[in-house]
Amino acid sequence: MDQQITRRGMMKAFLVAGATGAVGLVSTTGQAAPRAPAAKVYDAIILGAGTAGLVAAVEAYDQGIKPVVLEKMDLPAGNSIYALGSVNACGTRMQKQEGVTDSKDDLFSDMMKIAVGQADPALTRIYVEHIGEDADWLQDTIGVKFQKLEKLPYPLLGRIHRVEGGSITGGGKLIRLLLAACTKRNIPILYNTKAVELMTDKNMAVTGVRALTEDGLVDFKSRGGVVIATGGFSANREMLCSYMGGSTSQLALRGSPYVTGENISLTKPLFAKLVHLDQFHCGPIVSATHANPADALNCGYGIIVDLRGKRIIDEINTYVAKARALPNLTSENMAYLLVDSNWAAVNQMATKFTELNTPFFQDDTVEGLAKKAALPVEVVVASVNGYNDALKNNKLKELNPPCSYKNPHAMDKSPFYAFPFEGGITATFGGPKINTNAQVVTWEDKPIGRLYAAGNAAGGLFFRDYIGGSQLGAATVFGRIAARHIAKTCKKDKKT
Ligand SMILES: Cc1cc2nc3c(=O)[nH]c(=O)nc-3n(C[C@H](O)[C@H](O)[C@H](O)COP(=O)(O)OP(=O)(O)OC[C@H]3O[C@@H](n4cnc5c(N)ncnc54)[C@H](O)[C@@H]3O)c2cc1C
Known part of the structure; x- marks a missing residue:
């Protein structure tokens, strides 16, 4: 059986079968995907239409700035649509309604424990402080419905908020709902638009993105910042081999064949601090x-x-x-x-x-x-x-x-x-290290001007293993944080 065709069919099934208006922007529905306009200027340029990218786009818009999403495929084809849809959260409305006794400190120590103490404590703290509110946001703003809370084998607490997927995966449903939220806000999602280079000014702050479109190379300029939400590198055999050793590259793909390490290839030339590259x-x-x-x-x-x-x-x-x-x-x-x-x-x-x-x-x-x-x-x-x-x-x-x-x-x-x-x-954990504002940092731990990363693209939060549901959780938390920080920068710039 042709692996690529099978996967492709599967992707279409996630997004097209029984699709509602939520997939109106996806070219596989028969509608033309919007063409990339030349040298357009946006407040926030978001690379990748997965959970992290679409969350960042919605939040940026709701913060009053103008985002655009560039997606290299003709549909959101990353790991998100393969995900079961679990979100690991504490302090949510659902936990309160179901009478679950839990605490942020317990979640923090469970996350640090599963990462054998190697997760960045500041990022872990940000996760636990925000995830409760962010899971509620997924319900209230995005329209997610969670199933009754589930206990996972570890740490046996009712923290798993699983997105109800119906006939598709919970992750596929989450992407549909996020696309619908973008459509409602008229947020442009430009498909078949692959980011190939970050553009910088004389201080090496990021000013935009060069992307390969159906019309050739096009430059997109950003006023506030660029968010790398391109996923990890589980489908890039060369990177798996170099960073983790040959046997890892023999593993079968549980997710997307299109998460190919642009989190690294785009940020390495800017001397981003690349961490946890051997972790998956x-x-x-x-x-x-x-x-x-x-x-x-x-x-x-x-x-x-x-x-x-x-x-x-x-x-x-x-x-x-x-x-x-x-x-x-x-x-x-x-x-x-x-x-x-x-x-x-x-x-x-x-x-x-x-x-x-x-x-x-x-x-x-x-x-x-x-x-x-x-x-x-x-x-x-x-x-x-x-x-x-x-x-x-x-x-x-x-x-x-x-x-x-x-x-x-x-x-x-x-x-x-x-x-x-x-x-x-399933996924790689390594990538450019972010700080608590989701800004990518250099080897000297200084933020690279106007460059952000979220979701599987970002490094620092995960090591060795993860508590089920923390990856979609992290994509949501840090996608929103990146968007808010860019909005703050844009507003500050307007005043000066
Ligand atoms: C089988 C399976 C089950 C899982 N279940 C869960 C779960 O229940 N809970 C959980 O927390 N996690 C789960 N995960 C992990 C989870 O799916 C990922 O962590 C999460 O989806 C990552 O989202 P993301 O937005 O960072 O990236 P992705 O969803 O991978 O999206 C990245 C997007 O960027 C695009 N892109 C890549 N390069 C470029 C470029 N150069 N220019 C423009 N676009 C680009 C890609 O095409 C893609 O659309 C699961 C993973 C798998 C494989």
Whole structure:
């Protein structure tokens, strides 16, 4: 199956299938995308029509300034439309309504803990101070509807505000609503307009952007500032290889093929301080169909075998760790979760795979299952028997690799299932470091004049892992902060 065509179809489905007026600006609806006018001047130039960029555009307009969004594709084609739509927030109206006891200090320490203390404390503090109000803003100003609050495995608090997506992902719905908010305000979104260079004055403050449009190169001038909201670099194999090492570049893409590192290539020539470039988030994926078996890999049942039928990893590991390890443990970056019917939710996972036309295997015996999955029968049977015997004799930790399930279950209830998965990259965490005003800083920690970054494009907030929902949260918080700071600059300039 042609990967690009599949992804493209998927993107259109997010934005076009059953679309309402919210996608009126998207050229794939049949309407012409606006052409880029020559050397236009705007207050704020925002690069990228993802969550961070569209939030910044709405906020800039609502602050009384004139924004424009430049988007290199013919629709918002970044990671946002792949996102489940979780927003990690505390202090929201919903938390109060649902009687959740939480505090900003607790969220702060949870975020620092998951980042093993390496997240920028000032940025983390800004996140926790703003996210409650910003999640309410998504409801009140953008029209987002959140599902009932969810608890995630970590840190077991009702903080997950999941955007109700209906037939599409929560992230896709969020983008539709943000586009509708831009349409309502007549904010221009110029598609097929790729930023290729930042323009500066003699002090190296940013004065605008040179972009490649359907009419060739066009210069856009900004009065107040430029926001880099171009996402990260998970789809740029060269950057993954250089910054993280070869095995990372073998990971399958869980998100957009168009987030290709312009956060770095645009800002590096201005000596932006580039941080956390080796940091990224992983998860399992079946890349042909985008089925996501994360719940299965965290279920606490079954064993994980490679294509030779051998156990390859301690199953206690989180889905993040399993996905991350896969290209190092197997040459194919692929494995199977073998699980039996003791796992109560196995039917739900099978239904999910079926709905996404994703092959999985089911049989009443382990032998039959191995045969159907084209795995070596004897090795698979030995792996399952080895696990069951070790469990019976209390020797799971002596297996190679050990199995450290806290509450292990025998694999003895038919039918048995084999769910395939690849290790996938969700997003990169590195990029130009921002300060608490979302301004990009130099290696000397000085703000680069009129240059901002938000969302996956910005570096400093995330390290090692993230609490689910914090990335869309950060795109919202720092997108709004960048817009407000630019508005303040414009107003100050008008007075002088
Ligand atoms: C499967 C999956 C599930 C996820 N689920 C969640 C979740 O539930 N909660 C959560 O918090 N996070 C989640 N994430 C992460 C989240 O999707 C991202 O962190 C977030 O969407 C980033 O938004 P953004 O606005 O920074 O960038 P993006 O949404 O990636 O948008 C960047 C945009 O910039 C454009 N662009 C790039 N270069 C240029 C250029 N040179 N000129 C003009 N435009 C350009 C791109 O085409 C794109 O439209 C998930 C990610 C994946 C892959």
